[in-house]
Amino acid sequence: MSKMKSLKLAYIAALVIGIVILLAIIVVLVAPLSPLQQAQPRAPTVEITLIGGEFDDKYGFAFEGQALSSPGPTLKVKVGETVKINFINKGQIPHTFAIVQELKFDATPLFGASIGSPSKPIFPDVESSIIFTANRAGSFSYICTVPGHLERGMLGKIIIEE
Ligand SMILES: [Cu+2]
Structure with missing residues (x-):
């Protein structure tokens, strides 16, 4: 019974780590397009x-x-x-x-x-x-x-x- 429980915990932990890695990848890919970067003042003409x-x-x-x-x-x-x-x-x-x-x-x-x-x-x-x-x-x-x-x-x- 306790083996089943720890397997379940390991599965949840792996799932959480997976989601965190996925979010990190999304943040890295989307960051260059963020409005903060676009708001940089342009060089004056x-x-x-x-x-x-x-x-x-x-x-x-x-x-x-x-x-x-x-x-x-x-x-x-x-x-x-x-x-x-x-x-x-x-x-x-x-x-x-x-x-x-x-x-x-x-x-x-x-x-x-x-x-x-x-x-x-x-x-x-x-x-x-x-x-x-x-x-x-x-x-x-x-x-x-x-x-x-x-x-x-x-x-x-x-x-x-x-
Ligand atoms: Cu004045």
Whole structure:
């Protein structure tokens, strides 16, 4: 009787080991296709460096090496491009960068394109960047999302061309 019992146990153990090996093989085969791996950002096809800061009694943006203006320079990219925006705060106070549809400091950023936020802004002399896919054509705005900065003119246009 006890021999039958241990045979049964051995059979169950072999079955469990078999299932574990089978699962391990499936994990190894499926892992390269997992969404985690697909979510890796692609290499940018376009790179733009913008500075932000204060000038006169306004706040504005500019391409690196140019004078700040309000509105900032119009950015143009083609739909489908993988865009890298580098943002450097050249001002004395914290700023951010975000692409939005509506000119509201708390608008939801489009394309996940935001650098810093009002609660975690980019501090003076700090550079930060974002990579996003411009997957919809249209005319949008980029703004600083720190409350009050939009009203001081910290905005510009971004055109995503067909
Ligand atoms: Cu700002």
